[in-house]
Amino acid sequence: MQILPEGRLEYGIQLPVQSQSTLYAEAWEAAAGPAEIARIARAADRLGYLYVACCDHVAIPRRLAAAMGTTWYDPVATLAYLAGVTERVRLLSHVAVVGLRHPLATAKQYATLDRLSGGRLILGVGAGHVQEEFEALGVDFAARGSVLDEAVDALKAALGPDEFPEFEGERFSFAGLGQRPRPVQAPRPPVWIGGSSLAAVRRAAVRGDGWLPQGDPRDRLPAQLARLRELREEAGVEEPIAVGAIAEPLYVGDPGWEVGRRTLTGKPDRLAESLREYAAIGVHQIQVRFRSRDAGELLDQMAAFAADIAPHLND
Template sequence: MRYSFYLPTRGDTAAPDALATLVSKAEGWGFTSVMIADHIVFPTVIESKYPYTVTGAFPGQGDALEQLTLMSFIAGKTERLRLVSSVMILPYRNPVLTAKILATIDVLSGGRVTVGAGVGWLEEEFEAVGAPPFGRRGAVSDEWLRIFKKLWTEDPVEHAGEFYSFGPLHCQPQPVQRPHPPIWIGGHSKPALRRTARYGDGWHPVGATAAVPLEPDDLRAKLDELRRLTEAEGRDFDRLTISYKAPLYDKPGELPASGRKRFAGAPEQIAADIREFEALGVSEMVFDFRSPTLSESLDRMERFVRDIMPLA
């Protein structure tokens, strides 16, 4: 099992020195990847429903560092950590420029980029950044992925699509990773599974929340469906990376009065959960250690490395 963590993108722990300390410690402790989220602006009135809370309310505070800029910064502060956009909202950015930026980060990091990709949920943010229509975001995202792959593998390259077209051009240098950086598709809906089967090198769902429990039985059923869809596309399901994102309920106040959440409780209980998901085919677990202070975030990560990882 490989282990990864969410990077803060807002607040005191997203200051330059704090970010550099966090990724340096994580790299030394043996974490595989760092997950970098994506928001550009936050409208003051949000009516869109956030998919990962029961109420649909977004828990953010209205600020966030820009994803690709932050990936570049972290690339320069690390040597081994993989840099994962988790997830990039594909329609927010021009596809040619985005492909170029990702290729540049991949070149300068020595081939450490993974493109976690999603279609987004915040309609008001789509409008603010001038993205294509929210209602067509799935089709737009599919076309953007096709453009990325063309730009990263062909030379010269051209594209004529429904939402974007360009004539023959060179887009060099291409990424270090061949044929291109891995693409992980976020989300657990049927369209997300179809997108993974057609375009993805991995599936990157969120689970273990009240809004999206994604318990082992449900995960098994979705993986069975993903296998069917992938094979129908003529692709090898066994080559997909399954990367499961989950909170870590290691604070006493987070434990329920009765019953037990996944990834909660004593180290052996959390390790047993990890082993159960690994048996289903999950090869990378992504945990959320983000806390109000840098010291608390580091303490949680260190306890995980010391007390849980050896048992899993």
């Protein structure tokens, strides 16, 4: 399930507002809402971004609320809303914690999303990390890795072309149960695996159509990619895999305000040269994030990137 053009570095964006962890949310997002999310998604659609992405958490415990916040829009509802106001941009769950739910329920939601969007879903999945969230939903937190492995296999069956999919596993089994509408994409929507642990890399190698590293710095990516390829070869998987990376925060031009030491700033040619290193490492798509003081500045940054940097990512 390769959806990326061969030999090109593509770019997408994690939506602001819909998740508001203190690790990355800007101050203006706290007062923003659906109107800003829609404006940003429409801009990404118009400007040629590969995808807009949305995170997944059901509930945040008090012990983590100060750092993570409790604002986490549901990914299916949010991406379905955005499907109606966009035309081309793909809709990525980055990532859906699919082990929290039965695969048939997840398949129903995301198959419907793929149908409503005209075949634009990318199902990004991950193991999750909030123990209380699992406990509240009656799911074994300690076994979340093996649960995710089986959930991915079950979802591949449930999102395939068969109206009556079949799957037999240790935790999940189904047969003789029909689900329509079916996804538009054939044989099914792509499944990208998130995570940077050895278990996550192995999962992506064996089961994934794509890999979504979670914050690996550039100097770690070559070793991670070598491990991914080795594990994929050992598993006998011959299909290509779409490799992603989360780029450093960006600001096109001179910010004139404090954007943090990790933020890449400056002229477009300098930024394009820096980002081309991802392609040289073996990355196929980068997720970009822009520093901004309001939605207007973010939209300006998105436009500047699309006009002045994106055309040179593949020089």
